[in-house]
Amino acid sequence: MTEAVLSLIRAQARASSAGDLANELAQGWVLATDAESCDILHRDGGEGLILQASTIFPEMIGRVRLGKGVGLSGQALLNNEPIFLSAGASKDPRFARYPNTTGHDFEAEAVIPLRLDGQPPFGVVLIRRLTAWDFTEQVVEDLNVLGETTSAILHGFDLAYSAGSRNSRLGALSEVSRTIAQSPYLEEILQLLVNLTAQQFNYRVCTVRLLDENRNELVLRATQAPAKAYQRKRAIKLGESIAGRAIAENRPVIVRDVQVDDDYIGHDLAVEQGLRSMICVPLTVQEKPIGVLSCYTSEVRNFTPDEIKALETLAKQAAISIEHAKMQVRTTLMQEMHHRVKNNLQQVASLLRLQMRYSQFKSLDEALNDCLNRILAISSVHDLLSREDLDHVGVRSIAESLVHHQQSSFTLPDTHIRWEVRGSDVKLNMTQATQLALVLNELMLNAVEHGFKINKSGEIHITIEEKDDEISIWVSNSGDPLPEEFDPTVTNSLGLKIVDNLARALGGRYTMSNILGWTVAEVRFPRATGE
Numbered sequence: 001m002t003e004a005v006l007s008l009i010r011a012q013a014r015a016s017s018a019g020d021l022a023n024e025l026a027q028g029w030v031l032a033t034d035a036e037s038c039d040i041l042h043r044d045g046g047e048g049l050i051l052q053a054s055t056i057f058p059e060m061i062g063r064v065r066l067g068k069g070v071g072l073s074g075q076a077l078l079n080n081e082p083i084f085l086s087a088g089a090s091k092d093p094r095f096a097r098y099p100n101t102t103g104h105d106f107e108a109e110a111v112i113p114l115r116l117d118g119q120p121p122f123g124v125v126l127i128r129r130l131t132a133w134d135f136t137e138q139v140v141e142d143l144n145v146l147g148e149t150t151s152a153i154l155h156g157f158d159l160a161y162s163a164g165s166r167n168s169r170l171g172a173l174s175e176v177s178r179t180i181a182q183s184p185y186l187e188e189i190l191q192l193l194v195n196l197t198a199q200q201f202n203y204r205v206c207t208v209r210l211l212d213e214n215r216n217e218l219v220l221r222a223t224q225a226p227a228k229a230y231q232r233k234r235a236i237k238l239g240e241s242i243a244g245r246a247i248a249e250n251r252p253v254i255v256r257d258v259q260v261d262d263d264y265i266g267h268d269l270a271v272e273q274g275l276r277s278m279i280c281v282p283l284t285v286q287e288k289p290i291g292v293l294s295c296y297t298s299e300v301r302n303f304t305p306d307e308i309k310a311l312e313t314l315a316k317q318a319a320i321s322i323e324h325a326k327m328q329v330r331t332t333l334m335q336e337m338h339h340r341v342k343n344n345l346q347q348v349a350s351l352l353r354l355q356m357r358y359s360q361f362k363s364l365d366e367a368l369n370d371c372l373n374r375i376l377a378i379s380s381v382h383d384l385l386s387r388e389d390l391d392h393v394g395v396r397s398i399a400e401s402l403v404h405h406q407q408s409s410f411t412l413p414d415t416h417i418r419w420e421v422r423g424s425d426v427k428l429n430m431t432q433a434t435q436l437a438l439v440l441n442e443l444m445l446n447a448v449e450h451g452f453k454i455n456k457s458g459e460i461h462i463t464i465e466e467k468d469d470e471i472s473i474w475v476s477n478s479g480d481p482l483p484e485e486f487d488p489t490v491t492n493s494l495g496l497k498i499v500d501n502l503a504r505a506l507g508g509r510y511t512m513s514n515i516l517g518w519t520v521a522e523v524r525f526p527r528a529t530g531e
Contacts, residue, residue: 008032008149019061021157022053025150026125030055032146035127036106040114040150041066041073042123044299049073049124056128057098064098071096073124076111080121082144083111084135089128108133112147116155125150186325190222193318197295198224201307204298205275208283209236209243210291210322218243218292225273241265243292246280250289252308253280257300276300281311283319290319393433394425395471399462402440406448416457417448423464426471432528435502436473439510442495443475443521451479451519469527476520482512499523 008028022040029038037056041049047068051061069078072094076083085092089109106128113121125147133139194206205225209218217235238244242263246253255278258264259271264278275296283291293315303311399421407419428436440462447460458478465472496512499521503510508525 008146008153018157019052021154023058025153026053026055029125029127029146029150033127033143034129036130037128039073039126040123041126043077043121047078049077050299051098052123056104057101060098060101066096072109072111073126076113076124077121080113080115082113082140082147083109084140085109086135087132107131110135110143112143112150114147114151114154116151122151123154186322187222189318189321189325191224193293194222195224197293197311197314201295201311203295205273205296207294208291208318209294210283211238211247211289218247221291236265242278243280243294246282246292247289250282250284250287252282252303252312254278254303255280256302258296270296274298277303279303279308279311281308281315283315283322285319285323290322293318392427392429394427395433395436395464395473396421396423396425398433398437399440399464402437402444403462406444414456415448415452417452418459419462420459421462421464423462424466426464426466426527428471429528432506432525435506436523439499439502439506439523440473440475442499443523446493446495446521447475447477447479447519451477453480455479466527470524471527472522472524474520474522476515476518478518480519481514481517482519486512 008025026038026040029035037054039051039055039057040053042052044050044065048070049066051057051064054061057064066074069075072083072085072089072092074096075094083094085108087107089095089107090097090105108129108131110127110133112125112127114123114125115121127143190208190210194208197203198206205223207223207225208221210221211217212219212235215235216238218238218241219235236243238247242253242255242261255261255264258275258278259267264270269275276299277297279295281293281295282289283293293311295311403419403421444460444462451460452458455478460475460477463472463474463476500510503523503525506523506525508523510521510523512519512521514520
């Protein structure tokens with residue numbers, strides 16, 4: 001027995017991680033007891049167990065979880081008493097088979113709780129034999145000694161890890177801070193932040209949400225979680241979220257178990273991804289919140305004070321890097337703005353030339369107002385650029401801006417029109433946004449001027465839809481129907497010719513028809529992947 005105990009102690013010296021140690025100890029148990037196999041299971045944070053090491057089912061490590069009192073192992077943990085079955089172990093009513101492990105029937109089993117004096121067990125050791133096993137008093141005593149030794153070794157390793165964790169985290173903090181400080185690009189900084197934080201601090205998932213002050217929402221901008229469902233998580237309101245509380249209180253907020261916490265949004269996804277404990281750390285610059293860093297563990301555990309301090313320091317440095325990247329983007333865009341202004345002035349000049357070739361206007365005022373309306377449509381895109389993502393503009397934002405302009409300037413006398421904009425705020429680059437603004441402007445003006453000559457009241461709906469990177473925009477009005485002989489491809493209207501040409505420039509198509517009593521104009525085009 002002395003040699004068996006020494007072999008377990010030597011296993012600690014060879015191990016470089018908690019997983020390595022558990023595997024070494026399991027192998028040591030097999031050699032010391034002449035068993036065919038050994039499993040080591042740890043408490044999962046509640047009353048259940050999770051497989052940490054196995055000499056016969058290594059592929060199941062981390063995947064097998066036993067609920068409270070399930071199986072011989074669960075019973076030994078629950079009752080804090082060892083179980084010894086000399087024969088017929090697989091027929092015992094307490095026996096529970098691991099999933100997909102048919103064909104492995106053992107005759108004898110012993111389950112030894114792992115515990116320290118005066119404390120509840122933190123796990124169990126399960127050993128098996130294919131043949132009957134006579135558990136004499138001496139054998140039971142020897143197995144209990146091995147259990148006590150294993151408990152002490154695992155506890156000692158945890159203490160050593162905790163003692164070294166501060167230096168480890170300082171090194172991790174230095175590595176993450178140094179790397180993100182080297183990048184000038186916002187998206188790269190955010191992705192580096194979540195990737196390196198998860199790697200260096202051994203978190204299962206890390207995310208960054210940035211604050212959209214206009215909508216009072218936290219928008220997911222980066223995560224290293226591979227699951228598509230996690231990457232598509234919706235924006236969350238400040239008042240409804242734990243992350244929002246971290247920003248409001250300007251301090252880290254910890255949730256011990258997100259799978260059961262009442263305030264956490266997304267329990268099903270947390271269970272699916274194996275997320276347990278969470279810490280949300282606000283990203284602030286000069287006390288102004290700009291977002292939040294959320295870190296999740298794969299087990300229920302506490303976040304140590306030095307770990308929290310390291311994350312707070314990292315969050316402050318990351319926030320500065322994020323703001324610096326935004327400033328660099330603004331500087332770059334200012335340098336590029338003269339090029340954009342030049343292009344747009346050329347577009348205005350082209351529109352004026354087209355206007356000169358059409359003489360159907362009754363007065364100079366009418367022609368100038370038509371030109372002014374188109375120039376303001378281009379202006380609205382630049383106005384939104386200064387308030388949104390600097391180089392991309394939302395389609396819905398464009399539509400809402402143009403609706404406001406139409407309502408205040410171009411609604412016909414004695415006409416009562418209710419406007420509605422529906423759909424998601426799909427982002428477009430500068431070029432497509434400007435072209436689409438002109439298209440929407442023409443279709444909206446056309447709906448007002450020609451849709452309500454007889455009917456003096458009704459509705460105009462603007463609907464936005466994106467599917468497989470193709471964007472569809474519908475401008476529909478409930479006013480006067482189109483003439484039966486109307487052909488959108490054959491028209492003398494300058495506005496509709498502009499719509500047709502710009503739809504082609506966008507790589508798409510334009511149609512107009514009567515549908516269910518509504519006049520519906522549709523523009524469909526692919527979204528560009530770059531500027």
